[in-house]
Amino acid sequence: GENVEQHPSTLSVQEGDSAVIKCTYSDSASNYFPWYKQELGKRPQLIIDIRSNVGEKKDQRIAVTLNKTAKHFSLHITETQPEDSAVYFCAGAFGNEKLTFGTGTRLTIIP
Amino acid sequence: DVKVTQSSRYLVKRTGEKVFLECVQDMDHENMFWYRQDPGLGLRLIYFSYDVKMKEKGDIPEGYSVSREKKERFSLILESASTNQTSMYLCASSYPSGSQFFGPGTRLTVL
Numbered sequence: 460g461e462n463v464e465q466h467p468s469t470l471s472v473q474e475g476d477s478a479v480i481k482c483t484y485s486d487s488a489s490n491y492f493p494w495y496k497q498e499l500g501k502r503p504q505l506i507i508d509i510r511s512n513v514g515e516k517k518d519q520r521i522a523v524t525l526n527k528t529a530k531h532f533s534l535h536i537t538e539t540q541p542e543d544s545a546v547y548f549c550a551g552a553f554g555n556e557k558l559t560f561g562t563g564t565r566l567t568i569i570p
Numbered sequence: 571d572v573k574v575t576q577s578s579r580y581l582v583k584r585t586g587e588k589v590f591l592e593c594v595q596d597m598d599h600e601n602m603f604w605y606r607q608d609p610g611l612g613l614r615l616i617y618f619s620y621d622v623k624m625k626e627k628g629d630i631p632e633g634y635s636v637s638r639e640k641k642e643r644f645s646l647i648l649e650s651a652s653t654n655q656t657s658m659y660l661c662a663s664s665y666p667s668g669s670q671f672f673g674p675g676t677r678l679t680v681l
Contacts, residue, residue, distance in 0.1 A: 465612075493669060502660065502672040503613070548612060556601050556620060557628065558670060562612040 461486045461553040465561025473569050478539055480564045482549035483531040491552035492532050494523060497563075498545045506547075507534070536566075544568045573597070574673035576661055582679045589648040591676050593661030600666055602644035604628075604636065607658040607675070619644055620666070651680045 462485040472478045482492075493508035509516045509523045509532065516523050520539075525532040536543055546565050550558040577592035593602065603618040605628075615628030617636040625636050633655060637645045644663075648655055661673040 468610075491667070495672075502674050505669050505671070508669060550613075552667075556664070556666065557603075557615055557618060559615075559629075560613040562610060 461489070461551065461559040463549060463551050463559050463561045465549050465564060467564060468562065469565045469567070471567045471569055472539055474539055474541060476539055478534075478536045478543070478566055478568075480534045480547055480549070480566070481531060482533070482551075482561050483529075484551045484553075484559075485530070486551075486553045487527075487530065489530075489551045489553045492523070492525060493550050493552075493558070494534050495548045495550065496545045497548065503548060539568045541568050541570055574661060574663055574671055576659075576673040576676050578676050579674060580677050580679075582681065583648075583651050584681050585652060587648075587651050587680075589651050589678065589680075591646040591648075591659055591661075591678070593644045593646070593663075593673055594642055595644075595661075595663040595671075595673075596642065597663065597671075598641065599663035599668075599671075600641070601664045601668075601670075602638065603662040603664075603670065604634075604644065604646045605660045605662065606630070607660055613660065616646065651678075653680050656680045 465482045490511040495503035497503040522535045549561040574595045604616045605613040619638040635647045659676045662670040664670040
């Protein structure tokens with residue numbers, strides 16, 4: 460079945476530095492890769508997504524890159540701020556409506 | 571704005587009880603999903619529905635059933651609650667091939 464691996468499980472970065480979270484997937488039929496941010500006690504919220512026909516997408520300080528050959532995609536957050544502290548989940552859609560999620564990365568921004 | 575609501579934020583039940591969790595969305599989405607979220611395991615799909623009265627098993631359907639009698643409402647049923655079903659339950663909805671939007675979650679404790 461589909462599998463999405465996410466690394467690292469925890470990440471601490473100094474405020475202003477960049478953070479990178481990586482995910483790999485096993486099924487080459489995947490075509491859609493969203494990223495969700497979940498703040499403490501709140502619902503997961505979609506922050507950016509990418510479809511398999513593009514290699515990179517950017518939205519202000521957030522960018523996602525996709526390497527279909529290597530079957531991995533990454534979330535990049537630049538100029539990190541305290542409000543970026545949260546748990547981030549990657550996911551993949553594998554030819555149907557279902558998403559398979561990674562296990563999450565707890566990002567802590569150190570002031 | 572997409573609005574997905576869940577019937578309870580917190581629920582405490584006893585082993586063997588029948589439990590109903592309800593989810594309502596107001597965006598006329600065809601797809602609705604039920605996940606459970608456990609520390610270190612990410613979000614795992616229990617069941618999803620792509621139309622009224624239609625359902626499909628997710629990755630961990632054992633011990634659960636679902637009902638979708640109306641497009642806006644998707645219910646998760648625990649026929650006989652067990653302690654290993656203590657978890658956070660998240661509902662989501664989407665258009666076909668669209669982004670999923672989550673409800674606030676129900677934290678269920680089974681004693």
